[in-house]
Amino acid sequence: MGEFYMPSLGADMEAGTLVEWLVKPGKRVKRGDIVATVETQKGLFEIEIFEEGLIGEPLVQTGEKVPVGTVLAMVHAEGAQVTPVEVAPKAAKTPIAETTAEQLPRAKPPSAAAPPPFSVPSGRVASSPSARALAAELGVDLGAIHGTGPHGAIQRSDVELAARATSQEAPAHKEPAPSGTLQEGMRQAIAAAMSRSNREIPHYYLEMDIDMSRPLRWLETENLKRPIRERILPAVLLLKAVATALGDVPELNGFWIDNRLQVSPEAHIGFAIALRNGGLITPAIHNVDRLTLAELMTAMGELIERTRAGRLRSSEMSDATITMTNLGDLGVKTVFGVIYPPQVALVAFGRIMERPWAENGMLAVRRCVTATLAADHRATDGHRGSQFLEALGRYLQNPEKL
Amino acid sequence: MNNDKLKEIIYRILKQIAPECDPTELLPDENIREALDIDSYGFLQLLIGIGEETGVDIPETDYDQVFTLAGMLGYLSKHLP
Numbered sequence: 310m311g312e313f314y315m316p317s318l319g320a321d322m323e324a325g326t327l328v329e330w331l332v333k334p335g336k337r338v339k340r341g342d343i344v345a346t347v348e349t350q351k352g353l354f355e356i357e358i359f360e361e362g363l364i365g366e367p368l369v370q371t372g373e374k375v376p377v378g379t380v381l382a383m384v385h386a387e388g389a390q391v392t393p394v395e396v397a398p399k400a401a402k403t404p405i406a407e408t409t410a411e412q413l414p415r416a417k418p419p420s421a422a423a424p425p426p427f428s429v430p431s432g433r434v435a436s437s438p439s440a441r442a443l444a445a446e447l448g449v450d451l452g453a454i455h456g457t458g459p460h461g462a463i464q465r466s467d468v469e470l471a472a473r474a475t476s477q478e479a480p481a482h483k484e485p486a487p488s489g490t491l492q493e494g495m496r497q498a499i500a501a502a503m504s505r506s507n508r509e510i511p512h513y514y515l516e517m518d519i520d521m522s523r524p525l526r527w528l529e530t531e532n533l534k535r536p537i538r539e540r541i542l543p544a545v546l547l548l549k550a551v552a553t554a555l556g557d558v559p560e561l562n563g564f565w566i567d568n569r570l571q572v573s574p575e576a577h578i579g580f581a582i583a584l585r586n587g588g589l590i591t592p593a594i595h596n597v598d599r600l601t602l603a604e605l606m607t608a609m610g611e612l613i614e615r616t617r618a619g620r621l622r623s624s625e626m627s628d629a630t631i632t633m634t635n636l637g638d639l640g641v642k643t644v645f646g647v648i649y650p651p652q653v654a655l656v657a658f659g660r661i662m663e664r665p666w667a668e669n670g671m672l673a674v675r676r677c678v679t680a681t682l683a684a685d686h687r688a689t690d691g692h693r694g695s696q697f698l699e700a701l702g703r704y705l706q707n708p709e710k711l
Numbered sequence: 712m713n714n715d716k717l718k719e720i721i722y723r724i725l726k727q728i729a730p731e732c733d734p735t736e737l738l739p740d741e742n743i744r745e746a747l748d749i750d751s752y753g754f755l756q757l758l759i760g761i762g763e764e765t766g767v768d769i770p771e772t773d774y775d776q777v778f779t780l781a782g783m784l785g786y787l788s789k790h791l792p
Contacts, residue, residue: 529771529772532770532771533770533771536768537758537762537768537769538759540755540771543751544752583750585731586731609752610752637751638749638750
């Protein structure tokens with residue numbers, strides 16, 4: 310038997326309002342099914358499930374606002390009788406910190422089998438020493454926390470989240486936030502995440518100019534062969550090159566959790582999308598390194614459309630391993646990014662524009678872009694960072710191989 | 712297809728891309744993307760829409776001719792099938 314939790318849709322989320330159940334109790338669900346919609350400060354999201362089985366009676370009703378980690382429903386093994394489960398209200402409603410399996414850097418791809426339940430056996434709680442110390446200090450009950458570390462171990466961040474959730478007493482609002490306050494909520498969410506970033510992450514910045522003439526000429530030739538609907542934007546080349554370069558410098562791809570770097574084997578790039586009515590969302594494009602440019606263009610287009618239509622999925626909001634922002638549509642030349650915690654790097658691009666370019670003793674006019682890396686100095690040093698930018702530039706010069 | 716009809720098509724597609732804007736307020740020589748804050752993806756959607764309604768496929772190499780409303784109208788009238 311598994312549990313379906315209110316997922317964390319990013320570092321800035323503490324609670325969410327269950328807006329709608331999309332499946333009825335007793336319905337068979339499988340990994341990746343969309344089972345509910347949830348509203349957060351950043352809007353409305355479709356919530357996927359990562360358990361297999363029959364979904365139980367809702368433990369949280371439509372319109373209820375609950376902290377991240379709250380059990381929304383049980384998931385029963387196939388063949389088990391689905392009856393309203395006896396779940397102690399405490400277990401169901403206690404604010405527990407949990408960041409969903411999807412947000413975790415995974416040591417290996419999840420197996421096809423149902424993942425082990427997240428609950429920590431009572432009695433013996435796996436937790437890191439610093440988490441235990443912090444829990445004692447903050448008066449948080451370790452037994453009530455869901456760990457997000459390896460094998461469900463509780464980490465400092467889990468304790469911090471739980472302490473925060475408890476202190477706020479998580480009021481159960483009956484109504485989703487009216488849309489008028491959505492913009493305000495969005496601002497608050499960004500403010501929280503960015504303040505945490507600036508407070509906790511010792512950023513370092515590197516920048517490099519990249520000659521884009523060759524990749525853009527190649528892309529223009531490619532695009533001439535394609536119907537306009539299949540045309541590929543330069544941003545797609547940049548995305549793919551970032552993912553490829555991360556293969557060379559994987560330390561920039563992952564999370565800083567519990568005082569150590571956890572490298573992600575998958576390149577899920579959070580792609581910064583500005584919303585038309587203000588605000589910013591950085592949903593993830595999954596496994597960018599494994600997609601062709603055409604597939605990536607489709608994925609990016611679909612993501613932009615769904616972001617603007619308010620139909621993003623929970624996994625896209627929670628599992629980005631690095632962020633890329635492209636402010637090239639404005640006149641900006643250089644972007645110094647703020648890392649989205651617990652990620653450890655942000656890659657940014659300014660506008661592609663003609664500039665004087667000296668090469669082989671000659672001065673020429675080339676189309677160039679300035680790429681910047683904002684990285685977490687706890688996780689990497691400038692040397693590795695510059696190797697990343699160097700690799701990025703190199704891969705862009707061979708677009709046909711991307 | 713006359714200029715008024717073309718304009719109507721362009722305004723309609725722009726309204727879908729930038730719902731909070733009033734495209735009819737665009738000046739003929741204003742840069743469409745800057746005036747309405749349209750990113751490269753939005754601009755591609757504009758060209759796709761225009762291509763579907765007018766049959767004119769604007770290649771990337773001609774993008775610099777269609778950055779303004781006047782430029783776009785001129786380009787389309789010249790290339791209408």
